[in-house]
Amino acid sequence: MNFVKFSVLSFALLSLCSCERNEIHLAFNTQTVAPQSFVLESTLNASFPGDSNTVPESMRTHVSVRSTMSLLMSYDDGSGRFEMKIDSVDYTSDKRSVDEFRNIEKYLSIQNFQFKLNHDGIITDPTIENALDKPSEDELNLIPLFLKAQPLLPEKPVKLGESWERQMPIFGKGNSTTTVYKTFTLQDVFLQDGVRMAKIHMGMKYLELPDTTSNLQLKSNDYVVGDGMVFFDVTHGVISSAEMNVVAVLDIRDLVAGDTLPSMNVNQKIVLRNVQ
Amino acid sequence: MRSSITFLIALTSSVFASGMPFPVAENGKVLLKESDSPYVLEQGVVVAESDTLVIEPGVTVLMGEFAKLMIRGSIKIAGTNDKPVVFSGADSVANWNGFHVMSNARPFEIKNLTVENAFRNTIFRSRGTLENVNFFNNYYGLWIDESSDITLVRCTFAHNRYALSVRAGRVVSNGSSISENVYGLYLETGGTLDGDTDLIRNNQESDIRSEAADLKLSKKRVRRNVWHNIEARF
Numbered sequence: 001m002n003f004v005k006f007s008v009l010s011f012a013l014l015s016l017c018s019c020e021r022n023e024i025h026l027a028f029n030t031q032t033v034a035p036q037s038f039v040l041e042s043t044l045n046a047s048f049p050g051d052s053n054t055v056p057e058s059m060r061t062h063v064s065v066r067s068t069m070s071l072l073m074s075y076d077d078g079s080g081r082f083e084m085k086i087d088s089v090d091y092t093s094d095k096r097s098v099d100e101f102r103n104i105e106k107y108l109s110i111q112n113f114q115f116k117l118n119h120d121g122i123i124t125d126p127t128i129e130n131a132l133d134k135p136s137e138d139e140l141n142l143i144p145l146f147l148k149a150q151p152l153l154p155e156k157p158v159k160l161g162e163s164w165e166r167q168m169p170i171f172g173k174g175n176s177t178t179t180v181y182k183t184f185t186l187q188d189v190f191l192q193d194g195v196r197m198a199k200i201h202m203g204m205k206y207l208e209l210p211d212t213t214s215n216l217q218l219k220s221n222d223y224v225v226g227d228g229m230v231f232f233d234v235t236h237g238v239i240s241s242a243e244m245n246v247v248a249v250l251d252i253r254d255l256v257a258g259d260t261l262p263s264m265n266v267n268q269k270i271v272l273r274n275v276q
Numbered sequence: 277m278r279s280s281i282t283f284l285i286a287l288t289s290s291v292f293a294s295g296m297p298f299p300v301a302e303n304g305k306v307l308l309k310e311s312d313s314p315y316v317l318e319q320g321v322v323v324a325e326s327d328t329l330v331i332e333p334g335v336t337v338l339m340g341e342f343a344k345l346m347i348r349g350s351i352k353i354a355g356t357n358d359k360p361v362v363f364s365g366a367d368s369v370a371n372w373n374g375f376h377v378m379s380n381a382r383p384f385e386i387k388n389l390t391v392e393n394a395f396r397n398t399i400f401r402s403r404g405t406l407e408n409v410n411f412f413n414n415y416y417g418l419w420i421d422e423s424s425d426i427t428l429v430r431c432t433f434a435h436n437r438y439a440l441s442v443r444a445g446r447v448v449s450n451g452s453s454i455s456e457n458v459y460g461l462y463l464e465t466g467g468t469l470d471g472d473t474d475l476i477r478n479n480q481e482s483d484i485r486s487e488a489a490d491l492k493l494s495k496k497r498v499r500r501n502v503w504h505n506i507e508a509r510f
Contacts, residue, residue: 050495
């Protein structure tokens with residue numbers, strides 16, 4: 001109990017001392033944080049322009065996930081091991097049937113996962129709790145959605161207007177890993193209902209590289225880019241909300257059909273809200 | 277408090293009392309014996325590449341709502357006419373996920389099996405023979421993908437929504453029947469079915485459909501698996 005009090009006090013003092021120098025220390029609370037409930041929503045729109053022989057086509061999907069993040073264990077190095085438990089899932093797509101919706105909701109609802117979170121937001125070792133419930137090749141995976149919305153905080157205190165850059169791996173199908181480059185700017189610090197909040201702009205870019213083990217290869221000729229905003233609860237060291245809008249233009253090579261679909265436009269909006 | 281715990285234990289016992297838990301591998305073999313049947317599979321299980329799934333005649337596996345049987349190792353399901361092997365949903369209302377074969381180690385051998393009430397059963401990058409296998413009341417009866425050497429001998433597909441789908445592969449049908457489903461055979465890109473096609477009949481919406489023909493008719497170009505891959509990738 002004394003350790004808990006000491007951690008909370010240290011955390012508060014660190015924030016306060018930094019503010020006195022017009023700097024703010026941003027850090028996740030990985031030592032004493034209470035369970036947090038989140039709603040994650042992802043809306044994906046993809047469109048393919050038609051030509052003289054074909055009509056324009058599009059897809060729209062939406063997934064809404066309610067989850068609870070709990071601290072399992074805190075480590076001496078300032079990191080913590082967390083569990084993200086999926087409480088409910090709601091899914092729709094105009095390219096699938098209602099029966100498929102229910103099947104997807106069913107397998108996503110057991111995708112509880114654990115991860116190690118550093119105080120700067122770096123997430124390592126995200127693993128589905130029950131390895132047997134890992135998604136199959138063509139099944140949806142919730143972990144990358146959470147990782148895309150995750151802010152990475154600066155290693156030292158920052159002033160208003162200051163920017164920082166970080167990179168993180170996002171784990172995809174099989175053993176593939178994509179390095180995502182994120183840039184951040186501290187735009188504002190304000191009090192809201194007695195809670196110190198930081199408003200942070202978040203940019204993101206990565207290259208979509210083809211999966212050479214698949215006979216359907218998606219490739220972006222330029223960076224997939226993302227732009228969004230994070231509201232970080234500095235007082236409690238948790239995300240209040242995060243939003244990321246992702247834009248990509250993909251060439252899709254179907255080795256079986258011997259066909260390449262050029263310039264598939266993809267837009268994704270990811271919203272993460274703390275609903276504690 | 278003690279009565280609550282007792283009630284919880286009793287409730288848990290009653291849920292799992294209807295069968296033996298699906299076994300784990302021992303000495304490279306996952307063996308399901310008739311004497312221990314029925315088995316119950318509540319969630320996902322993976323038969324590893326190094327293991328062999330062996331199922332004796334007369335075995336029934338009752339699948340829970342979240343059950344997914346993923347087989348990466350060798351397969352020997354040896355039901356008989358008198359004693360078929362049965363994979364069925366434990367709950368007659370809710371679908372179970374399905375069985376998924378991803379086994380390129382050696383050809384699989386599946387004989388006299390009935391698969392009921394699954395959402396989707398798949399064979400991916402594998403080869404082998406299904407003999408006298410009955411796919412009944414599944415959403416996707418059997419989905420074969422990237423498998424160039426699959427033989428269906430006297431198999432039956434009935435009361436499925438989509439009975440048989442083939443993509444990027446070749447299936448040979450020998451006396452197999454696809455009847456009384458909503459959709460019969462669906463051929464996606466690079467999928468072919470050779471052999472007996474005269475037993476594909478009396479399906480509600482269509483007996484044989486081709487994705488390429490559907491796309492051409494509607495002046496579209498993007499195949500279903502392309503949309504699904506974009507979604508899985510993002």
